[in-house]
Amino acid sequence: MSITLLMCGLLFGGALAWFLEGVKAQSARWVSLLTVLVIGGYFAIALNATAYDFSTLQLLVRVAWISSFHIEYALALDYLSIVLILLTLFLALICVLVSWQEINDKVGFYYFNLLTSIAGIIGVFTAVDMFLFFFFWEVMLLPITALIAIWGHENRHFAAIKFFIFTQLSSLLMLVAIISMSFIHYQQVGQLSFFYQDWLTLDLPLSISQYLMLGFFIAFAVKLPSVPVHSWLPDAHTQAPTAGSVLLAGVLLKTGAYGLIRFVLQLFPQASVNFAPVAATLGVVSILYGAKMAFAQQDLKRLVAYSSISHMGFVMLALFSFNAIAYQGAVLTLVAHGLSSAALFALAGMIYSRIHSRDLNHMGGFWLNTPRMGGFALAFSAAAFGLPGLANFVAEFLSLVGAYQRYPILTILAAFGLIGSAIYGMVLFQGVFHGKCQVKQQAVNDLSSRELLVFSSLLALLIFIGFYPNSILGFFQSDSIIIAINNTVGVSK
Amino acid sequence: MNDAMLPLITETVLACLPFYPLISFVLLISFGKHLSWRVAAGLSVGAMVFSALSSLFVIQQLSIDVPVITSHLWTWFTLAxxxxxxxxxxxxxxxxxxxSAVMISVVTGIGLxxxxxxxxxxxxxxNFSRFMAYMNLFIVAMLILVLADNLVLLYLGWEGVGLCSFLLIGFWYHEKANVMAARKAFIVTRVGDTAMAIGLFMLFKELGQLTIVDITQSAQTLWTTGDDKAYWIALLLLGGAVGKSAQLPLQTxxxxxxxxxxxVSALIHAATMVTAGVYLIARMNSVFLLAPQVMTYVAWLGxxxxILAGIAALAQSDIKRVLAYSTMSQIGYMMLSLGAGAFSAGVFHLMTHAFFKALLFLTAGAIILALHHQQNLFKMGGLLKRLPFETALFAVGLVCLIALPGSSGFFSKEAIIAQLWSSNTAGPLLWTCAIFGALLTSIYSCRLFFLAFMxxxxxxQSLQPSSSKLVKYSLIALAVLSLVGGMFGNIIETSLAQVFPLVTRSALNEPNWLHSxxxxxxxxxxxxxxxxFASYRSKDSAGLNKNIFIESTSGLANFCRQGLGFDCLYHWLLVKPYCSLAKLNRRDIFDQLIMLNAWYVALLHDVLKSSQTGKLRWYAAAIGLATFLLLLVLSVDVISTEAS
Amino acid sequence: MTQLMLHSLLPVLIVAFGIVLSLLLIAWRRSQKLILIFTITIFSVALLASFSLFVDLADAVQVTTLVKVDSYGLFAFMLVLVASIAVSVLSSMWLTHTTEVHDEFFVLLQLVVLGAGILVISDHYASLFLGFELLSIALVGLVGYSRDSEFSVETSFKYLVLSACASSFMLLGIAFIYSYSGSLSFSTEQLMFDNMSDLSILVRNYGHGDVLFYRVGFLLFMVGIAFKLSLAPFHLWTPDVYQGAPTPVTLLLATVSKIAIFIVLMKCWFSQAIFVDTKSSDENMLFLMSIFAIASMLIGNALALKQQNIKRLLAYSSIAHMGYLLIVLIVISPQSVALAWQSALFYLTAYVLASISIFMTVQLTQYHHNKSELNVDDWQGMFWQNPSLAVLIIVAILSLAGIPLTMGFIGKFYLLNVAVQAQQWWLISALIIGSGIGLFYYLRIIFVLFTIVNEKNIAKELIPVSLTLSPAVNFSVMIVIILSVLLGIFPDLLGNLLVTVN
Amino acid sequence: MIAIPLSHILILASILFVIGFIGVITRKNTLFILMSLEVMLNAVGVAFIGAGSAWQQADGQVMFILILTLAAAEVALGLALLIQMQRRFKSLDIDNLSKLKG
Known part of the structure; x- marks a missing residue:
C-alpha cells in the first residue's frame, strides 16, 4: 500500500477539479467526490490486502530526501493513524457534500484546496520523519487558510490570519524542538537524524527533555486546542465556510491530539509524566471553560466551536492520565468528536444557507418546518452532551473512568463539564428548533436528500460506534502505548 | 413446548422485550408525517402490547428455582x-x-x-406521531434502565429517559414556558446524573466492577459496614437518585x-421515570446497606x-401542579422507606403509586380537555354533576392517594409507615414525619377535590367530555388496578424477598397505638x-364571598405555591451567577489577553512609524544617536563582563 | 601574480572590462537595445566564469593581500549576477517608456556589480572600502536616475548624505581597528587574537592604543555595515529610498548591495574568530550582534505591520530579513562556520529569488495603474485575473514568511539549525516573534490577491489587475515559480552544491 | 621628537569627526551639509595617518588617499544633486525633502 499514492491521488484529483471547472462548470464537484471515493476505496482495499500488523508502527517508505541534514521521506502506519485517516477520508466526503451548493464562486479552486488539505492531513498522520512531519503540518495549513480567507464569512481575513499566526508561532517552537532533537542525536550518535524511531532510542536527560517536550506540547496544545491558547478556534470556525469548519473541527484538531500521542508522550515519557498534572489541569480547565463559553455565545458556529474546546479538554485530560482506559477514551473521543462536531457544523452551515445568519437570536421554532433537521440536530447535540448510545458517551466515559484512576479531584471537576455540556446543548438545540419562529417560515426548508445523506451517514456512524465501540477500540487493546510508557517511566500506584 | 428450549426462548423474548417500541419509534419518526392516526396509534400501541405480553411471559418464567433470567446481547466495551x-x-x-420484574410490569403495563x-x-x-414516537422511545429507555445488567447500561437508560422527558415536556415547543421547563428538567436532572457518573468512576476505581451482581459481591467482601468509600459512592448514587426522583434538593x-x-405527566413524571431513583437505590442496596449513614440521609431526604411537597401542594391552584407535588411527596415516602431499609415496601408503594397516580393524571387530563385546557382549580368547581364519570375515577385515585383502608395506597403506605419506627436508620422521629405527611396528603387531596368537583x-363554557372509548377503557382499567393493587402485595413480597437482604431492625419496642x-x-x-375548606364545597354561591376563589396573594401562600422558594434560591445562587459570568466573559478573557499582544505590536508599529519622518537630518541624527547608545550599551556590557 | 590568481579573479575582471567596453560601445553607437544586450551578455559571461571557477576551485586563493577568492564568495557573486541580470531585464521594461537613450544606466549598473564583486572577494579593509564605495556611489546615481520623478532628488540626496555619513563612521571604525591591530587585513587579526597574552604585551610595549579602541572601532565599522544592510537602528533611510528609487534599482538595493555587504561582513567576522564556545572570543561583540539581530527582526516586522505601500513594506521586511540573517554570525565554534556559510548563502538565495519575484510583479503592475506608488490593494483579485503572476507573488511571499514548500522555509530551517547549535535562545525567540508579526502583513498581501472582486468592490475604484504578459515574461515567471518551489521541496539541489564544494 | 601618543591623535580625530557630524545634523543648507561631510571624512583621514605613523606603515596614508578620492566623488555627486535641487525647489533647505515618509 502506498500512502504517497493516496496523497498524490488527492492532489491530482484536486488539480483536475480545478482544471476541469474551467472547462465545464459543475464538474469540480463530481471530480472531487469521485476522487475521495476512489481514494477511500483504494485505502480500504489496500488495508485489507496488507499483511502488516498495525498494532505497532509499520514503516512503509523510507528514502533519503535532504541529505545535508539526513532528512528522509519516511511514512509509517499504525492503527492510530489508520483510524484517523479513515476519519479524515470520511469527513472529506462529508466536506465535498456539504460544499455542494454552498460554494458557487471559484468552485474548482475551492475543491483543489479542500483536497490538498486532506492530502496534507494524511501526511501528518503518517510521517515519521520529523522534518517531513513538520512539512506536512505546515502544508496542510495553507489550503485551509485559503478556504477560510476566500470563502469564509464576513470577518474571514482576520480569522484566517489569526488562525495562521497562532498555529505558525506554536509550530515554530516545535521546529526549534525538532532541530534540537536532531542536534542531540548528532551529539549522541554523531549524525543528524530526524527519523522518529531513531529518536525513540535517544537517552535524554530530563533537564533537556522537559523543554523539548514543552516545545512540542505547545504546538499541539494550540492545535488541540487547549485553554489558554484556544482563541484562534472560535474565530476560525465561525468564519470558515461549512466544509472548512467541518475539516477544522473534524480533523485538524485531531492532528494536535495525534501529535500528543505520537510525539509528546512517546518521545518524552518521563517529562510528560512530570508535566502531566499541569496538562491534565489545562484539560479540565478547557472542559469547563469551553462549556461555559459555549453557553455564552449568540453565534451558532461559535457555540459549537467552544464546545469543541470543551471536548478536546477530555482528550488532554485522558492522555495525561497515563491510563490504558483513558487512552482508549481519548482515541475514541477523537473519532466521536470528529463526527459529531462535523455534523453540528454542517448543521450550522445548512441553517446559514437558509436564513443567512448564524445568530441564535434570529432562530427558533424551526422544528415546525424542518422536523427532520430538528431530529438530526437533536441527535447531534445529544452527542455533544454525551448521551449514552452515541459514540461520544463511550468516549467520554472511558476518558473519565480512566482519568479518575489517577486524578480523582480533577476528574470530578471535569465531570461538571457534563452539566455544562447539557446546558449549551440545550441552548443550541432549543435555541434553533424550539420557541417561536423568528423568520419567515417559508424560507426554512427541510433537508434536501443530499443533506439527508450527510446527516444520516454521520448519525449512523455515531450510533454504530456508540453501541459497538469495539469496532474501533478493538485496535487499541493490545498496543497500549500507555502501558509502555508506564513501564519505561516506572509509574505505578 | 420443549423444556430445553424454554430458557432459550425466554432469553430471546427478554432480549427483544425493550425493542418493539424502538421499532415503532424508528418507523414513526421516519414516516410519521405520512401515517394516518389509525396506523400511527396502532403501531405505537401495538409495540407496547408486544412488550407487555413479552414481559408477562418472562415474568411467568421467574420462580424460586429460576430467580434470575439474563440475556446477553453483545459486549459493549471493555475496561482494562x-x-x-x-x-x-x-x-x-x-x-x-x-x-426488575416489578419494574417492567409497571412500565409495560401502565405504559400500555x-x-x-x-x-x-x-x-x-x-404532531401526533412524533408524540407517540417519543413515548415509545421513552419506554425503550425505561426498560433498558430497569433491565440493565450493569450500571453503564443503566446509565444509558437513565439518560435516555431524561432525554425523552425533556422532549415530551417541550413537546409544545412554541411556548417559551414549556421550552424553559424542558430545559430546566434536563439540566437539573443532569446535575444528579453527573453525581451518579462520578459515583460510577469511583465504583470502578475501588471495585474494578460495574456489573451490578459483581458489585454486590465484591462490595460485601471488600468493604465493611460504614466504609468510607461505600459512604461516598452511596452518597453520589443518591445524588443521581434525587435528581431523577425529584427529591430535595433537586426537586424543582x-x-x-x-x-x-x-x-407524559402520567407516564414519565408520575408512574415510571421519577421512580427510577427509587429503583436505583433499591438496586444498589448492597452498597447502601454498607453505608448506614447514607441510608439515614435517604430517609431524611425523603x-x-x-413534607415540603405536601405543604407546597396545599397552595397550588393548578390541578396538575398539585398532582406533581403529590408525586414528589409520594416518592418521598418511597425514599423514606428505602432509607429505613424497607426496600420491598418502597417498591410496593412505587407500584401502587404508579397505578393511582397514573389514574389521577389521566383523569385530570380528561377533565382538562373537557374544560378547554383550563387547569386552574379556582376556575373549576361543581364538576361532580357535570362530569360524573371523571369525578368518580378521580375520587378513586384520591382515595388511594390518601390511603383509605382497602385501597392499594393503603396497603403500601401502611407497609412503609409500619417499618419506620423500629428501623435502625429511621426511627420514631421519621415515623412522625410520615404521619404528618399523610395528614398533609389527605388535606390537600380534599382541598383539590372540593375545589374542583364540589x-x-x-x-x-360548555364542556367537551371525551367520548373516546379508548380513554374510558384505559381509565377504568387503571381505576381497577388502583383499587385492587393492594392484592399484589404478597406476590411482590415474595418475589422481592430474594432480591433484598434482610435488614436487621433495632429492638425498639413499638407502642401498639402506632397502627391505629x-x-x-x-x-x-x-x-x-x-x-x-367548607366554603370550597358550599353550593350557596350567593352568600359567599367570591374572593376566596381568587388566588391568595399573601406572602406565605406565594412562598408555598412556589415550592418553598427553592427556585428563587437556585436562581440567585447558581443560574444568575453562571449567566452573568457567561455574559461578562462573552468576549473570552483569554482571547483578549492574547489579542493584547497584537495591540502591543500595533502600538509598536505606530510608535516606530512616527520615527519615519522623512527628514534627512533626523535620519542622520538617528545614526549618531544609535551609535552613541550602542557605545553606551557596549561599555556597560564590557564593564559587566570584565567585572564578572 | 600566478595564472591561478588571474584565473580566480576572472569574473570580476570580466565585469571590469565590460565597463570599459560599454563605454567604448557608447562612444561608438548609442542604442538602448545594444547596451542592454551587451550588459546582459557581460553578466552572463561573468556568471559562467564564476560558475566554472566555483566548480573547479579546490581551495581559497589569496590574490595579494587585498583579495581572497573562495567558493562562498563566488557563489555570492553568482547570486549578485543573477540579480543584476534580473535588474537589467526589469529596467529594460521601465526605460522604454521614455525616448531618451539610457546607456549610462547600464554602465552604472555594471559599476555596482563590480563593486559587489570586489566586496565578496575582499580580504582587506582597503578592498572592502573600495568595493563599498564603488557600490554606493554608483547606486546614488541609480537611485535618483529617473529625473522626472518627484522623488528623485530627495531619494538620491538622502541616500548620498546618509550613506556618506555611514561610510565615514565605518572608515573611522576601520581607522580605530587599524590603530589597534596595525593591519588592515581581515585575517591577520585572527593571529593576534589567538595570542591574547602576546597582544597585551604588544600593546604595552608599543602603547599604540587600547582594546577599547578596537571595540569602539568595530562598533563604528558595524555602523557602516548595518546602515547598508539596513539593520535596526540604522534602518530609517531604507523605506524612503526603496520607495523613491525606480523599481529595478530598488531590487538592486535589496539584493546586490545586501548580498555583497553581508558576505563581506561574514568574511570579516569569521576571520576575527568570534565564537560562542571559544574562550578567547569577544563576548561583547556577540552581544552587539545579537542586539542588531533582535532589534532588526522586531522593528522591521513591526514597521511593516500596517504598511500599505508595497515598496515600503518590502523595505521594512528586508530589515527583518537581514536581522534573521545575522543569526549565522553567531556560531558556536569554528566547526560550525561551514554550516553558517551554507545557511547564509541558502537564505540569501531564497531571499534574492523572492525579491526578484516580487519586484518583477511590482514593475509589471506599476504601469498598469499608471502611478509610481503601488499599494497592496492595487493587487486586489489578481489571482483570478493573472494567476501566474499571482502565484509568483504568493510563492515569493510564502518564501519570505518561511512557510514550507518554498525555499524560504529551508532558509529559515538552516538559520534555526545554526541558532540551536549555538543555543541562542533569545535570538530564536525573537525570530519566532518576528515571524509571527511578519505573517500578519505577508498574509494580508496574499489575501488581497484572493479577494473576489465583484460589482460591489468596483465602487472603490480598485480595478483588478489584468495584464497580458508576453510569452517571454510568462516563461520567466514560470521558471522562477518552479525554481523556488523546486528548491523548497528538494533543497539538496542547492544544498549539496554548497556542501560539496568546501 | 616627543612621540605624541596614538590615543591623542585618535581622540583629536574623533572630536573633528563629531564636529563634522554635528554640522550634518544641524545645518539646513545642503551645501553646508556637504561641507560637514568633508570634515568627517578628513577627520577619518587624520585618524588613518596617525595610526599609520604609529605602526610605521604606509597603509594609513594609502587609505587617506583613497578617502580623498571618495570625498571628491561624493562632492561631485552632491553638487550635481544640489543644482538639481536648486532648479526644482528654488531652495537649498534640506528639510524640504521630506515627502517620503511613514
Missing amino acids: EEVNQTTTSINIKFYLDGL LIHIFAAAYMKEDE WLPDAMAGPTP AATL GESRFE VAIATPFVGIIFSWFY
Whole structure:
C-alpha cells in the first residue's frame, strides 16, 4: 500500500477539479467526490490486502530526501493513524457534500484546496520523519487558510490570519524542538537524524527533555486546542465556510491530539509524566471553560466551536492520565468528536444557507418546518452532551473512568463539564428548533436528500460506534502505548 | 413446548422485550408525517402490547428455582485496568430478577394503558406521531434502565429517559414556558446524573466492577459496614437518585415539567421515570446497606421532601401542579422507606403509586380537555354533576392517594409507615414525619377535590367530555388496578424477598397505638378539611364571598405555591451567577489577553512609524544617536563582563 | 601574480572590462537595445566564469593581500549576477517608456556589480572600502536616475548624505581597528587574537592604543555595515529610498548591495574568530550582534505591520530579513562556520529569488495603474485575473514568511539549525516573534490577491489587475515559480552544491 | 621628537569627526551639509595617518588617499544633486525633502 499514492491521488484529483471547472462548470464537484471515493476505496482495499500488523508502527517508505541534514521521506502506519485517516477520508466526503451548493464562486479552486488539505492531513498522520512531519503540518495549513480567507464569512481575513499566526508561532517552537532533537542525536550518535524511531532510542536527560517536550506540547496544545491558547478556534470556525469548519473541527484538531500521542508522550515519557498534572489541569480547565463559553455565545458556529474546546479538554485530560482506559477514551473521543462536531457544523452551515445568519437570536421554532433537521440536530447535540448510545458517551466515559484512576479531584471537576455540556446543548438545540419562529417560515426548508445523506451517514456512524465501540477500540487493546510508557517511566500506584 | 428450549426462548423474548417500541419509534419518526392516526396509534400501541405480553411471559418464567433470567446481547466495551490487571466487560445484557420484574410490569403495563389513553387524547394534535414516537422511545429507555445488567447500561437508560422527558415536556415547543421547563428538567436532572457518573468512576476505581451482581459481591467482601468509600459512592448514587426522583434538593424541575402533555405527566413524571431513583437505590442496596449513614440521609431526604411537597401542594391552584407535588411527596415516602431499609415496601408503594397516580393524571387530563385546557382549580368547581364519570375515577385515585383502608395506597403506605419506627436508620422521629405527611396528603387531596368537583360551577363554557372509548377503557382499567393493587402485595413480597437482604431492625419496642394512629390519620385530615375548606364545597354561591376563589396573594401562600422558594434560591445562587459570568466573559478573557499582544505590536508599529519622518537630518541624527547608545550599551556590557 | 590568481579573479575582471567596453560601445553607437544586450551578455559571461571557477576551485586563493577568492564568495557573486541580470531585464521594461537613450544606466549598473564583486572577494579593509564605495556611489546615481520623478532628488540626496555619513563612521571604525591591530587585513587579526597574552604585551610595549579602541572601532565599522544592510537602528533611510528609487534599482538595493555587504561582513567576522564556545572570543561583540539581530527582526516586522505601500513594506521586511540573517554570525565554534556559510548563502538565495519575484510583479503592475506608488490593494483579485503572476507573488511571499514548500522555509530551517547549535535562545525567540508579526502583513498581501472582486468592490475604484504578459515574461515567471518551489521541496539541489564544494 | 601618543591623535580625530557630524545634523543648507561631510571624512583621514605613523606603515596614508578620492566623488555627486535641487525647489533647505515618509 502506498500512502504517497493516496496523497498524490488527492492532489491530482484536486488539480483536475480545478482544471476541469474551467472547462465545464459543475464538474469540480463530481471530480472531487469521485476522487475521495476512489481514494477511500483504494485505502480500504489496500488495508485489507496488507499483511502488516498495525498494532505497532509499520514503516512503509523510507528514502533519503535532504541529505545535508539526513532528512528522509519516511511514512509509517499504525492503527492510530489508520483510524484517523479513515476519519479524515470520511469527513472529506462529508466536506465535498456539504460544499455542494454552498460554494458557487471559484468552485474548482475551492475543491483543489479542500483536497490538498486532506492530502496534507494524511501526511501528518503518517510521517515519521520529523522534518517531513513538520512539512506536512505546515502544508496542510495553507489550503485551509485559503478556504477560510476566500470563502469564509464576513470577518474571514482576520480569522484566517489569526488562525495562521497562532498555529505558525506554536509550530515554530516545535521546529526549534525538532532541530534540537536532531542536534542531540548528532551529539549522541554523531549524525543528524530526524527519523522518529531513531529518536525513540535517544537517552535524554530530563533537564533537556522537559523543554523539548514543552516545545512540542505547545504546538499541539494550540492545535488541540487547549485553554489558554484556544482563541484562534472560535474565530476560525465561525468564519470558515461549512466544509472548512467541518475539516477544522473534524480533523485538524485531531492532528494536535495525534501529535500528543505520537510525539509528546512517546518521545518524552518521563517529562510528560512530570508535566502531566499541569496538562491534565489545562484539560479540565478547557472542559469547563469551553462549556461555559459555549453557553455564552449568540453565534451558532461559535457555540459549537467552544464546545469543541470543551471536548478536546477530555482528550488532554485522558492522555495525561497515563491510563490504558483513558487512552482508549481519548482515541475514541477523537473519532466521536470528529463526527459529531462535523455534523453540528454542517448543521450550522445548512441553517446559514437558509436564513443567512448564524445568530441564535434570529432562530427558533424551526422544528415546525424542518422536523427532520430538528431530529438530526437533536441527535447531534445529544452527542455533544454525551448521551449514552452515541459514540461520544463511550468516549467520554472511558476518558473519565480512566482519568479518575489517577486524578480523582480533577476528574470530578471535569465531570461538571457534563452539566455544562447539557446546558449549551440545550441552548443550541432549543435555541434553533424550539420557541417561536423568528423568520419567515417559508424560507426554512427541510433537508434536501443530499443533506439527508450527510446527516444520516454521520448519525449512523455515531450510533454504530456508540453501541459497538469495539469496532474501533478493538485496535487499541493490545498496543497500549500507555502501558509502555508506564513501564519505561516506572509509574505505578 | 420443549423444556430445553424454554430458557432459550425466554432469553430471546427478554432480549427483544425493550425493542418493539424502538421499532415503532424508528418507523414513526421516519414516516410519521405520512401515517394516518389509525396506523400511527396502532403501531405505537401495538409495540407496547408486544412488550407487555413479552414481559408477562418472562415474568411467568421467574420462580424460586429460576430467580434470575439474563440475556446477553453483545459486549459493549471493555475496561482494562492495568494496575490490577483486571478486565471488565461492559455488556449490553439484560438482567431480570424480582425487582426488575416489578419494574417492567409497571412500565409495560401502565405504559400500555397510558399509550392507549394518549392515542385518543392526542388524536387532534398535528404532531401526533412524533408524540407517540417519543413515548415509545421513552419506554425503550425505561426498560433498558430497569433491565440493565450493569450500571453503564443503566446509565444509558437513565439518560435516555431524561432525554425523552425533556422532549415530551417541550413537546409544545412554541411556548417559551414549556421550552424553559424542558430545559430546566434536563439540566437539573443532569446535575444528579453527573453525581451518579462520578459515583460510577469511583465504583470502578475501588471495585474494578460495574456489573451490578459483581458489585454486590465484591462490595460485601471488600468493604465493611460504614466504609468510607461505600459512604461516598452511596452518597453520589443518591445524588443521581434525587435528581431523577425529584427529591430535595433537586426537586424543582418536577412541578414545571407539568408543561408537557398530560399523558407524559402520567407516564414519565408520575408512574415510571421519577421512580427510577427509587429503583436505583433499591438496586444498589448492597452498597447502601454498607453505608448506614447514607441510608439515614435517604430517609431524611425523603421525609423532608414529602413534607415540603405536601405543604407546597396545599397552595397550588393548578390541578396538575398539585398532582406533581403529590408525586414528589409520594416518592418521598418511597425514599423514606428505602432509607429505613424497607426496600420491598418502597417498591410496593412505587407500584401502587404508579397505578393511582397514573389514574389521577389521566383523569385530570380528561377533565382538562373537557374544560378547554383550563387547569386552574379556582376556575373549576361543581364538576361532580357535570362530569360524573371523571369525578368518580378521580375520587378513586384520591382515595388511594390518601390511603383509605382497602385501597392499594393503603396497603403500601401502611407497609412503609409500619417499618419506620423500629428501623435502625429511621426511627420514631421519621415515623412522625410520615404521619404528618399523610395528614398533609389527605388535606390537600380534599382541598383539590372540593375545589374542583364540589361547590358552584365556576366554569361558564360548555364542556367537551371525551367520548373516546379508548380513554374510558384505559381509565377504568387503571381505576381497577388502583383499587385492587393492594392484592399484589404478597406476590411482590415474595418475589422481592430474594432480591433484598434482610435488614436487621433495632429492638425498639413499638407502642401498639402506632397502627391505629397511622390508619386514623387520613380520616383526621378529611374531617379537618371538611370543615376548614367548607366554603370550597358550599353550593350557596350567593352568600359567599367570591374572593376566596381568587388566588391568595399573601406572602406565605406565594412562598408555598412556589415550592418553598427553592427556585428563587437556585436562581440567585447558581443560574444568575453562571449567566452573568457567561455574559461578562462573552468576549473570552483569554482571547483578549492574547489579542493584547497584537495591540502591543500595533502600538509598536505606530510608535516606530512616527520615527519615519522623512527628514534627512533626523535620519542622520538617528545614526549618531544609535551609535552613541550602542557605545553606551557596549561599555556597560564590557564593564559587566570584565567585572564578572 | 600566478595564472591561478588571474584565473580566480576572472569574473570580476570580466565585469571590469565590460565597463570599459560599454563605454567604448557608447562612444561608438548609442542604442538602448545594444547596451542592454551587451550588459546582459557581460553578466552572463561573468556568471559562467564564476560558475566554472566555483566548480573547479579546490581551495581559497589569496590574490595579494587585498583579495581572497573562495567558493562562498563566488557563489555570492553568482547570486549578485543573477540579480543584476534580473535588474537589467526589469529596467529594460521601465526605460522604454521614455525616448531618451539610457546607456549610462547600464554602465552604472555594471559599476555596482563590480563593486559587489570586489566586496565578496575582499580580504582587506582597503578592498572592502573600495568595493563599498564603488557600490554606493554608483547606486546614488541609480537611485535618483529617473529625473522626472518627484522623488528623485530627495531619494538620491538622502541616500548620498546618509550613506556618506555611514561610510565615514565605518572608515573611522576601520581607522580605530587599524590603530589597534596595525593591519588592515581581515585575517591577520585572527593571529593576534589567538595570542591574547602576546597582544597585551604588544600593546604595552608599543602603547599604540587600547582594546577599547578596537571595540569602539568595530562598533563604528558595524555602523557602516548595518546602515547598508539596513539593520535596526540604522534602518530609517531604507523605506524612503526603496520607495523613491525606480523599481529595478530598488531590487538592486535589496539584493546586490545586501548580498555583497553581508558576505563581506561574514568574511570579516569569521576571520576575527568570534565564537560562542571559544574562550578567547569577544563576548561583547556577540552581544552587539545579537542586539542588531533582535532589534532588526522586531522593528522591521513591526514597521511593516500596517504598511500599505508595497515598496515600503518590502523595505521594512528586508530589515527583518537581514536581522534573521545575522543569526549565522553567531556560531558556536569554528566547526560550525561551514554550516553558517551554507545557511547564509541558502537564505540569501531564497531571499534574492523572492525579491526578484516580487519586484518583477511590482514593475509589471506599476504601469498598469499608471502611478509610481503601488499599494497592496492595487493587487486586489489578481489571482483570478493573472494567476501566474499571482502565484509568483504568493510563492515569493510564502518564501519570505518561511512557510514550507518554498525555499524560504529551508532558509529559515538552516538559520534555526545554526541558532540551536549555538543555543541562542533569545535570538530564536525573537525570530519566532518576528515571524509571527511578519505573517500578519505577508498574509494580508496574499489575501488581497484572493479577494473576489465583484460589482460591489468596483465602487472603490480598485480595478483588478489584468495584464497580458508576453510569452517571454510568462516563461520567466514560470521558471522562477518552479525554481523556488523546486528548491523548497528538494533543497539538496542547492544544498549539496554548497556542501560539496568546501 | 616627543612621540605624541596614538590615543591623542585618535581622540583629536574623533572630536573633528563629531564636529563634522554635528554640522550634518544641524545645518539646513545642503551645501553646508556637504561641507560637514568633508570634515568627517578628513577627520577619518587624520585618524588613518596617525595610526599609520604609529605602526610605521604606509597603509594609513594609502587609505587617506583613497578617502580623498571618495570625498571628491561624493562632492561631485552632491553638487550635481544640489543644482538639481536648486532648479526644482528654488531652495537649498534640506528639510524640504521630506515627502517620503511613514
